[in-house]
Amino acid sequence: MRKTGVEIRIDRDRCMGSGNCVFWAPDTFSLDDDGQSAVISNAVADLDKIMLAVQGCPVQAISVMSAGDGLTVQPL
Ligand code: SF4
Known part of the structure; x- marks a missing residue:
């Protein structure tokens, strides 16, 4: 993990x-109360699960960035 x-x-x-x-x-x-996704934790995360979420979003609405190395992961 x-x-x-x-x-x-x-x-x-x-x-x-x-x-x-x-x-x-x-x-x-x-x-959230509007029925839209909200990030509840950025601090320590399981990147494998987050990447499944990025790939599983039907409208490519999730972007992931790592501040440390400048890595940016955006939907395909
Ligand atoms: S998977 Fe994408 S469309 Fe579905 S709730 Fe999450 S961000 Fe919104």
């Missing part, structure tokens, strides 16, 4: 509240 500190962003203009990200990474994502 890889763990890392990351910055995760949700494009709320794209998010349509499917909940896929919450399914794959429930320690990182939650649906």
Whole structure:
């Protein structure tokens, strides 16, 4: 299991509240009162689960950045 500190962003203009990200990474994502995804933890995260969430988002609304090495992961 890889763990890392990351910055995760949700494009709320794209998010349509499917909940896929919450399914794959429930320690990182939650649906808010508007039914859209919200990041509940950036501090220490399971990057493998987060990447499943990125790949599983049907509207490519999740971006992941690592402040330490400048790595940027965006949806395909
Ligand atoms: S998987 Fe994508 S569309 Fe679905 S709730 Fe998460 S960010 Fe929104």
